[in-house]
Amino acid sequence: MTTRSRKLSGYFQGNRPDIENIDNFHLAPSKLNPPALNSRWVVRPRLLAALDSGLKRKLTLVSAPAGYGKTTVVVQWLHSISSPSVWLSLDEYDSDPDRFLRYVVASIHTVFPQFGGRLNSLLPSPMLPPTEYLADTLIADLAAMAKPLVLVFDDFHSIGSEPVKLVERLIQYLPNKIHIVIVTRVAPLLPLVKWRARGWSTEIGTADLRFYREEAHAYFSSHFAGQLSDAAIEQVTDQAEGWVTGLQLARYSLANAVDPETWARNAHSNDRVVIDFLMDEVFVGQTDAVKHFLLITSVLKSFCAPLGDNLLEAGGRSRDSGSIIAFLEKENLFLVPLDSEGTWYRYHYLFQLFLTRQMKTTLPQSLQRKIHLHAGEWFAEQGYIDEGLNHLIIAGDLDGAAELIGANMHAAVDQDNHRRILNQWLEMFPDDAERNRPTL
Numbered sequence: 001m002t003t004r005s006r007k008l009s010g011y012f013q014g015n016r017p018d019i020e021n022i023d024n025f026h027l028a029p030s031k032l033n034p035p036a037l038n039s040r041w042v043v044r045p046r047l048l049a050a051l052d053s054g055l056k057r058k059l060t061l062v063s064a065p066a067g068y069g070k071t072t073v074v075v076q077w078l079h080s081i082s083s084p085s086v087w088l089s090l091d092e093y094d095s096d097p098d099r100f101l102r103y104v105v106a107s108i109h110t111v112f113p114q115f116g117g118r119l120n121s122l123l124p125s126p127m128l129p130p131t132e133y134l135a136d137t138l139i140a141d142l143a144a145m146a147k148p149l150v151l152v153f154d155d156f157h158s159i160g161s162e163p164v165k166l167v168e169r170l171i172q173y174l175p176n177k178i179h180i181v182i183v184t185r186v187a188p189l190l191p192l193v194k195w196r197a198r199g200w201s202t203e204i205g206t207a208d209l210r211f212y213r214e215e216a217h218a219y220f221s222s223h224f225a226g227q228l229s230d231a232a233i234e235q236v237t238d239q240a241e242g243w244v245t246g247l248q249l250a251r252y253s254l255a256n257a258v259d260p261e262t263w264a265r266n267a268h269s270n271d272r273v274v275i276d277f278l279m280d281e282v283f284v285g286q287t288d289a290v291k292h293f294l295l296i297t298s299v300l301k302s303f304c305a306p307l308g309d310n311l312l313e314a315g316g317r318s319r320d321s322g323s324i325i326a327f328l329e330k331e332n333l334f335l336v337p338l339d340s341e342g343t344w345y346r347y348h349y350l351f352q353l354f355l356t357r358q359m360k361t362t363l364p365q366s367l368q369r370k371i372h373l374h375a376g377e378w379f380a381e382q383g384y385i386d387e388g389l390n391h392l393i394i395a396g397d398l399d400g401a402a403e404l405i406g407a408n409m410h411a412a413v414d415q416d417n418h419r420r421i422l423n424q425w426l427e428m429f430p431d432d433a434e435r436n437r438p439t440l
Contacts, residue, residue, distance in 0.1 A: 028384065030302060030338040032107045034075045034087040034152070042219045044073055047208065051077040051181075054149075054202030058174045059195065060181045061188075064206040066349040067245030070183050071154055073209070078150065083179075084111045085150040089338075091301070093386055095160030098128055098420055101138065104151075111149070116141050121435075131162060135169035146175040156184040164189055171200070210242025223251055224260055232264035245350060248334070252282050276354075282333070283358065292317060293324045295363060296371050298355035299394075301387070302338055302346045307378050310424055314374040369395050380404050389428050398433050406439040 051074070054060035062070045078085045086107040094100045099220045102123060105116040113435040118137045122129060129137075142149070153167070168190050171180060182188060195201045211219065216237040220228055236254075240246030250264075257263035283291065297303045308321030325345065328335045334348035347355065359368065376391030377400075385408050405425055 027056050027102060027106055027386060030344040031089045031091075031103065032087060032110055033339045034078065034154070035071060036337040036340055037075060040222070041072055041076065042211075042215055042222070043076060044215055046212075047073045047204065048077050048080060050202065050204055050208065052081070054181075055081075055083070055179055057200050057202055058171050058178070058180065059201040060204070061192070061201055062181065062183045062204045062209075063185070063187050064209045065185055067243060068209040069244035070209060072244075072390060073204075074152060074154075078152070081150070083148045083188055085152065086092060086111050087152045087154065089154045091158045092160075093424070094158065095163060096168060096420055096424060097131060097134060097162045098123060099162040100159065100166070101134060103116055104138065104171060108149070108151070112145060112147075115145065131166050132169055135166045136173070138166075138170060139173050139175065142178050143175040144175070145175075148179070150179045150181060152181040152183065154183045156182045157186045161189070164226055171195070172179070209244070210239075211237060211244060211247060212242070213237055214243070219247060220251065220254075227260050227351060228254070228264055229261060232261050236264050245334075246350060249282060252331075252333070256285050282351075283354070289320065290324060290327065291318070293321065294355050295359040298347065298352055298359050299368075299371060299391070300346075300375060302344050304344050307375070310374050310378045311371055314370045373397055373400075378401070385425065389425055393428055393430075399437065400430065401429065402433070402437045402439045409439075 013296060040218060044214060051060060053076075062074060064070055078087075088103055088107040090100075092102060101119060105123075107421075108115045118141050119134070122134065122137060128134060151355065167180070167182075171190070174180065190199065192203070196203070213234060217230065217233055219234070221234045236250045237247065240250060254260040254263055283294070286294070292315065293308065293312065296315060297308055300307070305321040305325055308325065309319035312319055312321060325335070327333075329337070329342070334351040336346050336348060338344040338346060345436075346352075372391045372395035376388045376393075376395060376397065378388075379385075380388035385404065388404055389401050392398075405422075
């Protein structure tokens with residue numbers, strides 16, 4: 001075992017600490033935690049070395065379509081370096097500069113609780129200063145830090161132009177001891193050509209993230225020791241073109257095959273056809289209870305056992321989410337932990353797309369509406385207003401969504417007296433929703 005492998009294996013017994021306090025009710029703590037490190041992940045020294053070399057520059061950009069293991073390799077790398085690091089998972093709601101910066105500050109607080117004095121004085125203002133001023137204030141706060149820091153933005157493709165402009169200026173004048181890692185499905189609208197020419201960035205793309213044959217051999221050998229020939233492993237790897245999720249799907253199908261060697265040699269692929277085929281192979285082999293759970297939770301961006309139980313009850317099923325989640329995690333069934341306690345999870349992006357498609361074609365419309373309704377009510381009760389509104393509106397319960405805004409309007413205004421959060425909530429409604437709804 002290499003020094004790097006030993007260091008990574010030492011983290012399988014524990015994970016980084018979570019943030020303890022977030023004052024703003026609309027901030028989700030799970031966004032500040034990277035996925036938990038998994039002992040079954042293949043350590044990829046060449047990519048870890050590339051990330052190491054990137055520390056000498058301002059930016060490391062990890063860019064590839066869904067399913068190429070971007071997040072996985074960055075998480076492995078963070079656990080192998082000595083520099084403090086913080087994590088921020090982004091989504092479309094973070095396109096608001098105020099919300100984006102609050103999350104940036106909250107993420108850095110997980111390591112440096114006193115960070116952000118200058119920036120914190122600006123965020124409660126009725127009107128935020130220009131983007132350039134906000135970026136310069138963030139830069140000043142970062143420059144005042146005594147220790148180095150690695151700041152990771154995951155799912156960077158989710159956010160809009162204003163936070164991207166802020167990050168562009170941040171990188172332009174980044175203090176020497178700070179390093180930024182951007183993980184994204186598409187190349188961001190940043191001056192990458194100029195930064196590349198100046199030696200500011202390290203870029204890891206799709207071609208880099210593909211599994212090489214020796215990595216695929218290590219991956220399959222750890223699961224099928226002595227059951228697959230080198231030729232069979234190479235056949236599967238070549239057909240998947242090193243696509244990590246394709247290899248995961250193949251591994252799961254092989255585990256259920258009577259003769260793994262024959263399956264590997266006879267498997268055939270053709271772009272989207274192979275994806276749908278492998279997805280069906282995974283889904284069909286599950287019990288009815290697991291299938292139902294997968295379908296009803298596919299509408300959620302993230303979920304936990306209490307929320308899953310709520311949705312199971314809505315469909316007349318027994319509350320058994322904890323054991324089902326444990327099974328999915330044990331089987332590595334494209335379940336991504338969002339915190340170190342094993343409370344919140346999400347599905348891999350492409351697997352969730354497949355499940356959502358299955359849900360829409362197999363579950364009655366009445367049950368689909370009930371699932372969204374129960375999800376909306378559960379999120380609302382827990383104080384997750386954005387998620388609650390989203391599901392209530394999808395369920396067609398505009399009256400309930402309006403009541404939810406009414407119940408939380410004063411708290412939103414108190415904490416956000418410039419009312420950007422309130423406006424964001426209102427924009428989620430259909431154009432004519434305000435008719436006959438005095439609250440709106």
